[in-house]
Amino acid sequence: MKRLLTFLIKLMCYAVLFAAIFAASAYGGYMYIRPSGYVNLNSTPPISYTVNSFNRVIDVNTENKEILKGVNVNHKNIVDAVQITIDFMAENGYLVHDSTGFTISVSSSDKDKAGSMTERLNNEIQIRNGEYAGKKIKAGLVLGN
Numbered sequence: 001m002k003r004l005l006t007f008l009i010k011l012m013c014y015a016v017l018f019a020a021i022f023a024a025s026a027y028g029g030y031m032y033i034r035p036s037g038y039v040n041l042n043s044t045p046p047i048s049y050t051v052n053s054f055n056r057v058i059d060v061n062t063e064n065k066e067i068l069k070g071v072n073v074n075h076k077n078i079v080d081a082v083q084i085t086i087d088f089m090a091e092n093g094y095l096v097h098d099s100t101g102f103t104i105s106v107s108s109s110d111k112d113k114a115g116s117m118t119e120r121l122n123n124e125i126q127i128r129n130g131e132y133a134g135k136k137i138k139a140g141l142v143l144g145n
Contacts, residue, residue, distance in 0.1 A: 033058065037108030037117065039078055041085060044094070049073075049081060051108075055117060057081045067094055078117065079124045086125065 031053045041047040045067065050059035055078050062068055071088045073081035082104065104121050108114035 032056070035059075036110070037106065037114060039082065039117070039121070040105045040107070041082060042103045042105065043089065047085060049078060051078050051117075055079075067092075079120055082121060083125055 034052060035050045035058065036053045037051045039049040039051055041049070045063040047060065047062045047068070049057050050061075052058050056075055057073050057078055058075070060068060060073055060081075067089065068085070071085060073084055076084070104118075104125070106114045106118045106121070108117070
């Protein structure tokens with residue numbers, strides 16, 4: 001009887017452990033596929049990135065699908081994805097720099113997250129010859145989702 005009780009207790013412990021691991025995995029998967037913000041590269045044509053909670057790109061939309069035909073930015077960090085897109089567009093003549101530059105806008109329901117993403121984009125995006133964006137990219141915060 002004692003062995004049966006020990007077996008049942010161990011079985012219950014394993015069942016609880018399995019349920020906890022499953023729940024944590026399911027929650028992590030949900031957080032990965034759930035959009036938590038949007039980043040718009042307002043160039044010609046505009047490109048919109050859907051970003052998850054981990055600042056990874058889960059979807060890219062643009063009017064002209066031909067522009068992004070050679071670029072795969074899904075599941076990349078948003079800063080890397082925007083940099084790859086800017087480099088690709090500059091190499092292929094889609095990106096024209098003028099005195100106004102272009103803008104990147106960040107939209108999220110979480111003000112702190114949107115602010116930190118805006119700051120990272122402003123500080124880490126490089127425009128040709130390794131110069132940092134500075135005044136060439138005007139990143140702004142648009143609250144609401």
